[in-house]
Structures are given as structure tokens and as C-alpha cells.
Amino acid sequence: MSQESIWSERYRSAGEAYLFGTEPNRFLARRQALLLGGRTALSVADGEGRNSVWLAEQGLAVTAIEISAVAIEKARRLAAGRKVEVQFMQADMLAPGWPPAALQGGFDWVVGVFIQFVGPEWRERQFDAMKRLTAPGGRILLQGYTPKQLEYRTGGPSAVENLYTAESLREAFADWDIEELVEYEEDIVEGAGHKGRSALIGLVARKPG
Secondary structure (H helix, E strand, C coil): CCHHHHHHHHHHHCCCCCCCCCCCCHHHHCCHHHHCCCCEEEEECCCCCHHHHHHHHCCCEEEEEECCHHHHHHHHHHHHHHCCCCEEEECCCCCCCCCCCCCCCCEEEEEEECCCCCCHHHHHHHHHHHHHHEEEEEEEEEEEECCCHHHHCCCCCCCHHHCCCHHHHHHHCCCCEEEEEEEEEEEEEECCCEEEEEEEEEEEEECCC
């Protein structure tokens, strides 16, 4: 079964509901003032559009990348209902040759929220793609779970190697300016997919200009 089929089935199983809700990720939304320092944003593994639509509502020109056709269909409905424009693209961010040259270096913000569907063997490629998408002087924003999340089981992957630590993110972005790296716990409600006490980590890193 392909990754597209797996994720589309997950989103289809939610019916008309949105698996992770329709409100933006809280770590992202709390950085609203910082985000407004840019003009363009890309949301990778965007799901059903909750983050890309919110970014567009802030006045940014937004592109969203997502592997699931079902998720994109729901995201388009969300954008239409909220009366914003988002450029939705169906793509596998881990595919050979991705991202295309037309997208590289084109975004002031590249946002990855709970994209921990790969282990260390693929994470370098995932992060490399995000880095290449970011414009010089632009930023990557990541939100993820730490290994302690396995104790809570309120969302996220079940494999510890897929989870972030501060050390692993510092290493991955050693050649960037890490402006914020914070570990914390919080009760979150993001649809049925993420609900309850959670062990979280957030990163904002700036690409050398």
C-alpha cells in the first residue's frame, strides 16, 4: 500500500470531520507577529489545510504540499469556506528530485507541523528538502513531539526514532541560526488526531543570508 493510499484512507475515515481539526497549530499561531515579517510561506505535509489556510489568512502567499488527494480536497473546501487562496500541490516530499527547481529558495517561511512520519534514515532528506525550499534569510518552523510523548499516547508516531530531541534538531540545523528551540508540555486539542497532554518541541531556525 502506497503512502498516498495510507494517508488518504486515514483522512477519508474521518468523514466530513477534519482529522486534526481546522484551527492552526498553536506553536505556529503564537508566532504570528514573527511570521508577518515574511511574504511567502510553504506548508509541507499540510494535511487537510488547517495551517496553510491560517497562514493565508495572515496575508501571506501560501503554497501547501501534501501527498494525499483526499486531504487536499478537504483543504480546498476549508480554504474556500474561509475565503482565502492557497496553492495546493500533491507531491511526495521524499521523492527523488524533489523539490523542483521552480520552488527552491522561494519561501520566507517553510513550515513543518507534526511531520514525524519518517525515521532518521529519511529525516536528513526531509530536512534537506525544506532547507532548499527556504529563501536566503528565510526561516523554517518545526513543531513535533519528543520521546516522552510515548508515555502520553495522545498523538504522533509510535516509533521513538521518529521523535525529535533538542540535540537532534541542533545537529540537523547546526549551520543555521537557531532563533528558538523549546521543549514543553501542553494539553492540545487538534481534532481526534491530537488530543490531550503532549510532550512537544518547537524550532525556529534562520537560513544564512
